Amino acid sequence: MRKKEFQPDEIVQAAMQVFWERGYEATSIQDLVEGTGLSRSSLYNTFESKHHLYLDALKCYSSVTAANIAILSGQGQARDLIEQVLMNILHDELNPNPSRGCFAAKASLEISAQDPQIASVLQQNFQSLCQAFAQLISRAQGTGEISAQQDPEALALFFVNTMQGMRILAKGTALPQRQEHLQNVIQTALKLL
Numbered sequence: 272m273r274k275k276e277f278q279p280d281e282i283v284q285a286a287m288q289v290f291w292e293r294g295y296e297a298t299s300i301q302d303l304v305e306g307t308g309l310s311r312s313s314l315y316n317t318f319e320s321k322h323h324l325y326l327d328a329l330k331c332y333s334s335v336t337a338a339n340i341a342i343l344s345g346q347g348q349a350r351d352l353i354e355q356v357l358m359n360i361l362h363d364e365l366n367p368n369p370s371r372g373c374f375a376a377k378a379s380l381e382i383s384a385q386d387p388q389i390a391s392v393l394q395q396n397f398q399s400l401c402q403a404f405a406q407l408i409s410r411a412q413g414t415g416e417i418s419a420q421q422d423p424e425a426l427a428l429f430f431v432n433t434m435q436g437m438r439i440l441a442k443g444t445a446l447p448q449r450q451e452h453l454q455n456v457i458q459t460a461l462k463l464l
Contacts (some may be wrong), residue, residue: 278316280331282307287328291374295325295382301364317400322386323463326394329392336396341415350412352462353404354457360434361453364441372438400434401427409462417464428462 289306291299300321304311311417339356371377375396383390404427411417417426437453444452 277313282309282314282317283331284365285325286324287331287374287409290328291332291371294377295321318440322388326388327393329378329389329396331376333396333399335374336400340399340403344406348406349416350461352407353464354461357430357433357437357457357460361450361457364370364453365439365446365450372442373416373435376435376438377413397431403427404430411464421463429463430460 285307287301287360289302293302298321300311300314303309303314303321303324307314314324318327319389320373339359342356342359343352348452375393378389379393383393401424405423408421408423412419412421412423421435433456437456440456441449
């Protein structure tokens with residue numbers, strides 16, 4: 272038996288880029304062959320199906336969520352850490368190279384309602400992010416930075432929703448107005464703290 276000459280994790284990363292750009296339905300096996308450099312048979316032998324590869328790509332995307340969780344788990348004022356996460360989205364959406372938005376949000380809109388496995392992976396992703404926000408907010412309530420009357424879980428959901436909404440708003444806003452609109456969203460959201 273011949274040894275595989277590729278790293279499956281690298282192939283999943285490459286496939287994630289293809290799915291992220293095109294979406295699940297619009298991505299063909301040929302797109303994946305071209306995007307990963309593998310043959311059809313190698314793709315099927317390693318990942319069984321386009322669906323399994325997509326699930327692996329969504330799980331791989333959790334590393335992007337982990338970067339936001341690391342910021343929220345860092346040292347500093349809660350408001351500053353939340354602002355940093357939101358400003359990263361703003362800067363991403365102002366990048367001259369078109370942003371692809373949030374892979375998890377795209378998957379939620381495109382396919383999660385029809386696929387319980389995908390919905391489960393997405394739910395874990397969003398729950399991890401919500402938990403990081405809620406822990407930060409609870410910590411800030413303990414120091415008096417945020418009012419103890421605020422519900423940490425409700426605020427956490429609000430900020431996850433704000434992150435996703437910023438991505439969608441950016442896609443529907445012309446570049447000249449995009450920065451102002453996104454900054455207004457950030458400043459309004461931060462006033463809740």
